[in-house]
Amino acid sequence: MRRDVFQAIADPTRRAIIALIALQAMTAGAIADNFNITRQAVSKHLRILTECELVQQSQLGREVYYSLEFEKMKEIDNWIGQYRNLWESRFRQLDDVLVLLKKQKK
């Protein structure tokens, strides 16, 4: 069972679920209303998202509210962040070269 955040966000339906609950916590049924698949299929997606701790659930009576765990989203941000640093430093290096060329032109 590979259950990491990257595998979780690979599925477009799960990314759509994330987009939905990012703004406000929602029940499984309410989430399922937004898709053309069965409630059970959505429930399975929610379980995967919960298992990798991208989503948190809190029970209120018989209803279960799902909300986004932003701390886990930061893990993805940290991963892409290391490459962001790379492309930004490359951009600065290119910028330095351009400035140098401009000076030589003068």
Add this chain to the structure above:
Amino acid sequence: MRRDVFQAIADPTRRAIIALIALQAMTAGAIADNFNITRQAVSKHLRILTECELVQQSQLGREVYYSLEFEKMKEIDNWIGQYRNLWESRFRQLDDVLVLLKKQKK
């Protein structure tokens, strides 16, 4: 054939390949030396990464050099970026509340 960036980075081997070629372009064979799987399996991963334009290839004689396409990495950054904005604004809101509580305490 679903071939988007999110599906591409879902596999841990492909993320390791990305980490390798982020610093310098490498041939398929040289990349494969870093893994316990066959060269052909690595080649398949490289094809998937190339098809979704995360990786670019340039031929030099019989050697094919693979390098990271940073522009495509930015697509992932943009996706996580919308949520970064959300958690940062939430943090500011929390911060405002804390400042307010501190003032009331005085």
Add this chain to the structure above:
DNA sequence: TATATTTGCAACCGATTAGTTTCTTAATTA
């Protein structure tokens, strides 16, 4: 209390995935 609602779980199915082995093609080098 009987009925309806919200939900999760289990079993199953077809498609996809990551890996293998085998083979072919093309460029280098002895």
Add this chain to the structure above:
DNA sequence: TAATTAAGAAACTAATCGGTTGCAAATATA
């Protein structure tokens, strides 16, 4: 020219994935 090397293509396999239907449990409501 012959042997070697780098790489992609094809066929196959076991495991996983996303979806379904059917069922059970717990809470709310008539």
